[in-house]
Amino acid sequence: MTTPGDREPVRHLFPLRWNDNDQYGHMNNTVYYEAMDTAVNAWMIREAGLEPAGEVIGLCAASRCRFLEAASFPEELEVDIAVERLGRTSLTWDLAILRRGAPDRIGPLALGSFTHVFVDRAARRPVPIPESVRAAVSARLTVATGS
Amino acid sequence: MTTPGDREPVRHLFPLRWNDNDQYGHMNNTVYYEAMDTAVNAWMIREAGLEPAGEVIGLCAASRCRFLEAASFPEELEVDIAVERLGRTSLTWDLAILRRGAPDRIGPLALGSFTHVFVDRAARRPVPIPESVRAAVSARLTVATGS
């Protein structure tokens, strides 16, 4: 188990798009989930060897978000990536949506959680988290609680 | 307090779109939130006098979803609408995503929750839930627990 602050923050840049703003003139709530889904998949593909066309894929089993501050196009956001729980077949991400360049998680726009269950592509039954993902998570991300 | 079954189910038709399917060949997790956001806003506009261009609007303060079964374009889904909590300034929806025509909430694709806080448009500070919304919710929806 590690504690927050042991690692360099891991961030994913998420520039807003024109059509992310809904008729209330701010980023729609669903876009925060796009940001979370995008950030963790990009990180797994780039840093942890996930192959979206491969035999083991990660499906979303649950997610949640608290929306604290509004944002609006053309702002650029960042997703701060940490891990809430690294299990045997599932991984729960602990995510914060921040304005670009925010030094830490103080004053986040939103706080979210996103659980991936790893499954084999054909049968879609749970399988152990790929070793490359487990190793990269353990080495580079802040993990709140071990398995 | 009412219990499930006291009311006719209230459903919102939600046909999938081609681009709702992500590269895993099923409806992306963010689309379930589009379905929930769409269902409750359509219901409030059509049945409860909500005016999106008016002085009081409903902003999403929190949401969550558990994903239980996959769906895929060109399926047509329905959102079953009930209320988890009717407060003074906020309303928490209790939602189920179902295949079109499913007779009840048995075997849902997903179960979600979505909290609207009502605010005045300019200052975006909480205000009481509009009377028309409160009255329509009380009259027509299943409410798990009163305020």
Add this chain to the structure above:
Amino acid sequence: MTTPGDREPVRHLFPLRWNDNDQYGHMNNTVYYEAMDTAVNAWMIREAGLEPAGEVIGLCAASRCRFLEAASFPEELEVDIAVERLGRTSLTWDLAILRRGAPDRIGPLALGSFTHVFVDRAARRPVPIPESVRAAVSARLTVATGS
């Protein structure tokens, strides 16, 4: 060659979603393309034997749209489907976006065109339009000009 009026209109129901409205309070221009993409793919899957997981798939090679009237959530739209050109490996759809129940193409919200090139999934090289698609188009849709 057939002329408009030879066939029953073929329509695809397209209800708007909350987040289709952009900050100008109307359906964003990109959503008209979602409507077109959705309508023709749903029709090909349901009526013409297209298998999105099969060996021959249709990729968009070009599209265009003229936007004539605004629409706004929670309106329900329809896409009127006809064919501009049925070639050997490509099919250009002639599409109109209408309000639900509009009796014909008078006063459309938008007029669009969308060209599918059929390719084999692996190499993504053009192949002849599947016979089931060609037959269904010829039998059921208004085709402006033959190949």
Add this chain to the structure above:
Amino acid sequence: MTTPGDREPVRHLFPLRWNDNDQYGHMNNTVYYEAMDTAVNAWMIREAGLEPAGEVIGLCAASRCRFLEAASFPEELEVDIAVERLGRTSLTWDLAILRRGAPDRIGPLALGSFTHVFVDRAARRPVPIPESVRAAVSARLTVATGS
């Protein structure tokens, strides 16, 4: 009138999102239009004084795109921004979708055109292009043909 090459290229960074990939495993065709809409609005807001909440807004009257090469999440794209026609009340953008860092428009993923008509917010009737937009376009963008 200026010719290509007279100006520094103007580019808008457009990172792909997980849900931009459709079930064919590549960026859906509608996302190219999101990229175009986003790029020109961001540029007008940041460089040309457009106020989306102001009295004069730009609505999309027509658009078109030719799709030449596929892209796939997590690639990062850029939109190269030029102007095809600067009229009295309308502006037609000449746009290319490129991979990030592509040195020029050789080998684009897509070539698009997008016409904004400027209108007053309330009546939505055409009005002259705001002076700040006209001046910024003339000063900084490649314009194929004058009005």
